[in-house]
Amino acid sequence: GENVEQHPSTLSVQEGDSAVIKCTYSDSASNYFPWYKQELGKRPQLIIDIRSNVGEKKDQRIAVTLNKTAKHFSLHITETQPEDSAVYFCAASIAGGSEKLVFGKGTKLTVNP
Amino acid sequence: DSGVTQTPKHLITATGQRVTLRCSPRSGDLSVYWYQQSLDQGLQFLIQYYNGEERAKGNILERFSAQQFPDLHSELNLSSLELGDSALYFCASSVQAGSDTEAFFGQGTRLTVV
Numbered sequence: 001g002e003n004v005e006q007h008p009s010t011l012s013v014q015e016g017d018s019a020v021i022k023c024t025y026s027d028s029a030s031n032y033f034p035w036y037k038q039e040l041g042k043r044p045q046l047i048i049d050i051r052s053n054v055g056e057k058k059d060q061r062i063a064v065t066l067n068k069t070a071k072h073f074s075l076h077i078t079e080t081q082p083e084d085s086a087v088y089f090c091a092a093s094i095a096g097g098s099e100k101l102v103f104g105k106g107t108k109l110t111v112n113p
Numbered sequence: 114d115s116g117v118t119q120t121p122k123h124l125i126t127a128t129g130q131r132v133t134l135r136c137s138p139r140s141g142d143l144s145v146y147w148y149q150q151s152l153d154q155g156l157q158f159l160i161q162y163y164n165g166e167e168r169a170k171g172n173i174l175e176r177f178s179a180q181q182f183p184d185l186h187s188e189l190n191l192s193s194l195e196l197g198d199s200a201l202y203f204c205a206s207s208v209q210a211g212s213d214t215e216a217f218f219g220q221g222t223r224l225t226v227v
Contacts, residue, residue: 006155034215043115043203043218044156089156100169101146101216105155 002027004092006104014112019080021107023090024072030092033066033073034101038087047088048075080111116140119204119219127227131192134222138185138206144168145187146207146216147179151200162187194226 003026013019023033034049050057050064050073057064061080066073073092077084090104116139126132138145147159158171162181173179176194181187191198201223205216 036218043220045115045218046215049215091156100158100161100171102158103148103156 002030002092002100002102004090004102004104006090006107008107009105010108010110012110012112013080015080015082017080019077019084019109019111021075021088021090021109022072023074023092023104024070025092025102026071027092028068028071030071032093033064034091035064035075036089036091036103038089038106040086044089077109080109082111082113085109085111115217115219117142117204117206117217117219119202119222121222122220123223123225125225125227126194128194128196130194130226131190132194132224134189134191134202134204134224136187136189136204136206136219138187138204139217142206142208142217143185144207145181145185146205147173147187147189148203148205149200150203150221151197154200156203159189191224196226199224199226 006023031052036044037047038044050066061078063076087106087108089106091101093101118137120135143164146161148156159173160179161169165181176192179189201221203221205218207214207216
């Protein structure tokens, strides 16, 4: 089955710096890659997603890149702010079959003011 | 508010007991997912239902079972509870069974087994 590895498990940056979180997946049939943000004590919420027919997607300070050949995708946050501090989860899924979302173990991002 | 409602929010029970967690999906969503999040762990997929039928199964223990009812709400039953079952259990829903649609999460049920 699908396996998603996420790195790093913790990341600390200074406010204004960029943060990059990387994920790799095992099943080449995966075609949907969402990123969720989970603030302390709250539910995970989708922040951005990318499908396999696209190599990059950007939404303001957040961007996601996908390399299908290498089976990895990354989340980039620019100009980080303290409110970006949270746990970020990547996920991968396969349409037309199991259709389950498999999550990485999460990255705890801390943005220091 | 995601529109996904989970009850109860907190549950404390003893080992060996059985509990039922309830999830009401967003209006119009046919697909329901259950996830377990243990301390310092990621989101572990348990099971997915679509329009009343089991669609996908993850690392769900045999002591756990779930179902989705005609009104589309879902219940996760956990029996013979062990200390290690203490976790945050999330329900998520999406419009369709297809994986490339956003899943909206409920606030979770925090289960503590003592």
